Amino acid sequence: MSATTSTTPPNIYPDLYNFPPFFTRQPNTTTFAAQLHAWSTFILTYCRHHRLFTLELSTALDSDLFHNKALNRRLKPADAVEVLEAMRKDGLVEWVDGATRSTVLVYWRKPAEWAEVLYRWVESVGQKGSVLTLWELVNGEMTEGEEFHGMHPMVLQSVLAVMVKRGQAQTIGTEIDEMGVKFF
Amino acid sequence: MQKGVGLGALTRNTKASQIYASHGERIQKAHLEELATQLNVFQAVLQEFARRHAKDIRSNPTFRAEFAQMCSAIGVDPLTSSSSKKGSFWAEMLGTSMNDFYFELAVRVVELCRATREGNGGLIAVAEVRDRIMKKDERTGGSSNISEDDILRAVESLKPLGSGFSVIAIGRRQMIRSVPKELNTDQSTVLEVIQVLGFVTPSMLRANLTWDRARVQTALEDLLSDSLVWVDDQADENEYWSPTFISQGLQP
Structure with missing residues (x-):
């Protein structure tokens, strides 16, 4: 939705996106390393642009992320998993469901960076000392238009964990739906 | 007509050829001197030209290429001459900027070749190198005007370093090979x-x-x-x- 607000959308597709072999897993190790790196960068750019905090593999495989309809080329499911697995090792994504591998959380900002973004917001709106529910924080009206608006609860938890460690926040409650947070 | 049949002809012949030889030498020497003078005059003109157009040489790639061609035609190498002896022609003319220009460009070409090597096996079109460098400059706010000729000269300037960079032609394209493997x-x-x-x-x-x-x-x-x-x-x-x-x- 937020993608429609910008007047001239930046070109988020790399040159490689229009290069048919980009969608074939390269047999040569060196070339594959370059290919992996390019995919990783592209996935992060794509998710940041569309503000996607999660990527569901089956949906993504049919979206223009992994499927270039103009070229009639697509990344095979196994190859996509290999790319995401490589990104997981770099701490850029995380499987929501370790064994089935159907969805990943995408960290186009690392939790530590998110913690800073969040804390800057807390300071700017004077929410220090007040208690907010997690739902309110990422889905409420007051954070509309903020970069972290719509953040996936699991990403939010990693972010809050960082802030707790830094002594910037304290979480209240255990059930994710009812959890609250207090900022210092 | 008959001439020089006696023994005396032998000495006459030797004498004649000696005269011819020395005359030849004289002409050659005069010729060389004349050429040297011409070259000096030409260099002086070139220096004057360079002094007057230093700014264009630095900023306009077509101008730069033509000027460099003119120099190499009279045996002045813009890249080696100012580093080989101090106070040389180029250093005097353009400060060190011309040199710096090509060496800085060479560094960027090397960086780019390194960065793209995994994906292209160390073979990249000169045109692509130029486009990428110029695009990068645009992104960082600066504007540079670089020609393919500049890229080629920059690669050429790496040669004395034994860099293993070479320019090869594949079909009609000029490519930079940054891996020594043939x-x-x-x-x-x-x-x-x-x-x-x-x-x-x-x-x-x-x-x-x-x-x-x-x-x-x-x-x-x-x-x-x-x-x-x-x-x-x-x-x-x-x-x-x-x-x-x-x-x-x-x-x-």
């Missing part, structure tokens, strides 16, 4: 064919080069293992693409 004839031939469409298939190669199946396969596998081509296995027949075409906005 291409074998079959590899070069296939790369040349690839320049036509951006890719080849084994059957295209068999039909156009009348190679047998094994030779085609070997050449393609060699190119794959040197990272010089990428394979696309989603067409009817495997297509082997040159990464040179990545940045060219292919038409589907």
